[in-house]
Amino acid sequence: MVGALLATALLLLATVYVRRRATLVPGRFQSLMELPIEWLAGVVRSTGGRRWAEFAGLVIAIFLFVLVANMIGLLPGVGVVGITVEGEHGGEETLVPFVRAAAADLNFTLGLAIIAFVAFVAWGIRANGLGGYLKELLIAEPAYMTPLLTPIHLISELSRLISLSMRLFGNVFAGEVLLAVILSLVPLFVPIVFLGLELIFGFVQALVFALLTMTYITLAIAEHRQHESGDEHAGEAPDHSEASPAPGTA
């Protein structure tokens, strides 16, 4: 939890600092801050369809937040500052660090996943209306398939929530365990390789969380638009919506 608060504070500080002295020709620090935002905005624009600007902020915010939280958890030394707690059954004392990787806690990732879930459901309702959204959710395309497909559809909607949170949690938690195991096996030099690997994973998982949020929002918006107009994401949307009833894809 402290890790997540630290990440929030860091991002806010950077935002305020850059906003204060923003210049048209960016300096070093401002360029560093603008780099991920511009890059991700480009990605969202190229894959997010016509209304990309509405949810680009959410996607970028999720990416930066998860990225900074992951990086804070990887800082060397943060894991050794903490309080010692007696074991539950009078066992050995264990050290509970103040700052640990925020995403190694299911509460953090589940909270983020709930935000993403609410976001894409809300965008779906806003784009298609409540009736349109419920019709899309509850009634299958050939109407006689409804009893078979509707439960699958509902499960796949809900499994998005679970898989979003579990993916981030599992990756970061497994990374922490991996680092601990490697540290206890070979304490010198070898953990550096795995630390580098965890840096890549932290970046990739932050990107995955943000991009999946974007994809779900795009799908929710585009579901009914396909036959209205042949805009640029119409070619991509049918692939996804055909794939989405399968429970494993979420």
Add this chain to the structure above:
Amino acid sequence: MEFQLLAAGLAIGLGTIGPGIGIGIGFSRAMEAIGRNPEASGTLFVPYILGLALTEAMAIYALVIGLILIFAVG
């Protein structure tokens, strides 16, 4: 308790076979595509990462089952 540990080990061990093969196939195809058309590497990156994440989700489910077996059962 021993059988729970065995079950958790089997769950993650067997559960990562499929995603491992899947990620391998996806990665080899992505490399093939980049080899044929190196300029496409920029546009391939995001769909590749998404496919990787969806494939990897299966392994994460196995990990969750393993964690449940160790910590939550019994």
